[in-house]
Amino acid sequence: MTVTWATYEAEYFDRSEPYVQGAIVLDQEIAPRAGWSAPIRAGHVLTLVDVGGNQSGDCLIYDASDHDVRYSAQATLAAQRNAYLVDGSVLRDQEGAALMTVVGNEVERQDTIGGACSKESNTLRYGHHTLFHHACRENFLLEGAKHGLGPRDLVSNINWFMNVPVEADGTLGIVDGMSAPGKRVALRAERDVLVVISNCPQVNNPCNDFNPTPLRVIVTDPAVAA
Numbered sequence: 001m002t003v004t005w006a007t008y009e010a011e012y013f014d015r016s017e018p019y020v021q022g023a024i025v026l027d028q029e030i031a032p033r034a035g036w037s038a039p040i041r042a043g044h045v046l047t048l049v050d051v052g053g054n055q056s057g058d059c060l061i062y063d064a065s066d067h068d069v070r071y072s073a074q075a076t077l078a079a080q081r082n083a084y085l086v087d088g089s090v091l092r093d094q095e096g097a098a099l100m101t102v103v104g105n106e107v108e109r110q111d112t113i114g115g116a117c118s119k120e121s122n123t124l125r126y127g128h129h130t131l132f133h134h135a136c137r138e139n140f141l142l143e144g145a146k147h148g149l150g151p152r153d154l155v156s157n158i159n160w161f162m163n164v165p166v167e168a169d170g171t172l173g174i175v176d177g178m179s180a181p182g183k184r185v186a187l188r189a190e191r192d193v194l195v196v197i198s199n200c201p202q203v204n205n206p207c208n209d210f211n212p213t214p215l216r217v218i219v220t221d222p223a224v225a226a
C-alpha cells in the first residue's frame, strides 16, 4: 500500500476550531481504537471532531455526581419524536432531564440506535475468527473502570458520525458514512457530566470506512474569552 503525505494530512492532522468559542479547557486526540473519558462542567461545550472522516465515536454520558443517572436513548428519542440526533437534540437521562444539548452538528443526522460493537456481537455477525478484535464494549469497560463504572452501567449509546439509516419497514442498516474529515458535533453540558467515548475499532463493517482514524475532543468555556 502506498501512503502519500496527503493521506497522513487528511487522517492525522486536524486544524479544526472548536464549534463554540471560549477559553480552551481541554484539547486531546483520541487515538484510533482507543477509549477516552472526562468530566465536563455545566455550561462547557465539547466539540468532537471526525479528524479522518467517517469515524464512529461511541459515546455514553453520566451525571458526574451520580453515575446511576445516565444517558437514555429511549427517553431522548421519545421526547424529541425523531429517530436521529440532530442540531438542537437534548440528550436526556432516564428520567427525561437534560444531560447535554447538541448545539452544533455538521453531519446530516447522528445515530443512537445502532449500539456499540462488542466481541460477542462481532463473533455472531462476522464469525468466530473475530473474537480477538478489540471492540467498543472493551473500551467502555476500560474507561469506565477509571470512574467506578462496570458492565451494569453500560446502556444504549450514541454513535457520533456513524450512518445508521432507519428504513421504512423499521430495519436498520450500518452503511457507508456521510461524514467527512474535519466534520464536528458540539455538545453543551446542561449539568456536570461524565462523558465516555470509544473511538470505534470496528473493521468488519463500513462504520469506520474499514480504517479507524483519530477523533479530537476540544472543550471550551464560552463564559471565558478565548
Ligand SMILES: [Zn+2]
Binding pocket: 058, 116, 117, 118, 135, 136, 137, 200, 201, 202
Ligand atoms: Zn465500535
